[in-house]
Amino acid sequence: MSSENNFSGKVALVTGGGSGIGRAVCQVLARDGARVSVCDLNVKSAEETVESLKNPGDHIALCMDVSQKEQVHDGLRITQEKLKGTPTLLVNCAGIVRPAPFLEMTEERFMQVINVNLKGTFLVSQAVCKAMLERNEAKGGAVVNIASITGRTGLANNGQYAASKGGVMAFTKTCAKELAQTGIRVNCLMPGPIRTPLLAFPQEIIDEFVLKRNPLGRCGEPEEVAEMAAFLLSEKSSYFVGSCIEVTGGHDM
Numbered sequence: 290m291s292s293e294n295n296f297s298g299k300v301a302l303v304t305g306g307g308s309g310i311g312r313a314v315c316q317v318l319a320r321d322g323a324r325v326s327v328c329d330l331n332v333k334s335a336e337e338t339v340e341s342l343k344n345p346g347d348h349i350a351l352c353m354d355v356s357q358k359e360q361v362h363d364g365l366r367i368t369q370e371k372l373k374g375t376p377t378l379l380v381n382c383a384g385i386v387r388p389a390p391f392l393e394m395t396e397e398r399f400m401q402v403i404n405v406n407l408k409g410t411f412l413v414s415q416a417v418c419k420a421m422l423e424r425n426e427a428k429g430g431a432v433v434n435i436a437s438i439t440g441r442t443g444l445a446n447n448g449q450y451a452a453s454k455g456g457v458m459a460f461t462k463t464c465a466k467e468l469a470q471t472g473i474r475v476n477c478l479m480p481g482p483i484r485t486p487l488l489a490f491p492q493e494i495i496d497e498f499v500l501k502r503n504p505l506g507r508c509g510e511p512e513e514v515a516e517m518a519a520f521l522l523s524e525k526s527s528y529f530v531g532s533c534i535e536v537t538g539g540h541d542m
């Protein structure tokens with residue numbers, strides 16, 4: 290699958306860009322002309338992503354923990370210096386799961402997931418959107434947050450994960466309302482099961498809990514999410530504001 294977008298001259302920042310959906314997003318954005326700042330907790334995997342991109346020399350890999358405000362601000366500053374521009378395309382993709390039944394969930398495990406998935410989305414969005422506004426580059430700016438279908442359906446043994454994703458959806462709509470008049474559009478995706486390291490469960494678990502509930506009978510590929518993220522970043526989606534779009538293969542309809 291491919292669709293042409295024109296991102297030439299634009300700087301993109303992608304969190305969680307070292308793996309899975311984030312890596313595929315980086316590949317699509319670079320294919321369509323953006324200079325990409327690939328940010329990840331795991332800088333080695335971010336470097337591997339850069340190597341996989343069209344024109345690797347146009348992009349950078351950065352170590353960034355999205356839950357740490359200072360690291361987010363440092364990463365943005367380095368992006369601006371090295372890519373010679375402010376990111377006007379942002380994809381918040383960094384995310385973790387830490388399964389535990391609700392009655393056994395510790396406060397620490399609960400907060401780990403909230404801090405990365407929800408607080409991280411807040412910290413990076415605020416830093417990047419403020420930079421766009423300060424430099425008068427908000428017009429044409431776009432943010433895509435990667436939520437999850439579980440933000441709508443819930444997910445047994447992953448209460449804090451599902452809550453973080455429901456939070457990302459509400460946060461997306463709030464930012465979208467506050468920023469629409471500035472020219473920055475904010476939208477989010479709700480993927481279903483996508484074949485990435487995050488979903489690395491034994492095949493019998495995938496068969497029982499994923500494929501039986503999926504009309505297509507398969508997991509999605511990271512590229513199938515990435516193409517929709519690129520669409521939401523592009524001018525083709527100029528009337529999409531605060532949308533939460535399912536990319537699920539019909540999972541849990």
Ligand SMILES: NC(=O)c1ccc[n+]([C@@H]2O[C@H](COP(=O)([O-])OP(=O)(O)OC[C@H]3O[C@@H](n4cnc5c(N)ncnc54)[C@H](O)[C@@H]3O)[C@@H](O)[C@H]2O)c1
Binds near residue numbers: 384436479481
């Ligand atoms: N795979 C799925 O089935 C699925 C479904 C719905 C939503 N999602 C969401 O998509 C996003 C990407 O997931 P994926 O499946 O590609 O997972 P993945 O594990 O392949 O990639 C996640 C990346 O985020 C990085 N990361 C983790 N903590 C971080 C932090 N604190 N700061 C910066 N980077 C950090 C990891 O190092 C990794 O490179 C996540 O937000 C996830 O919740 C995934």
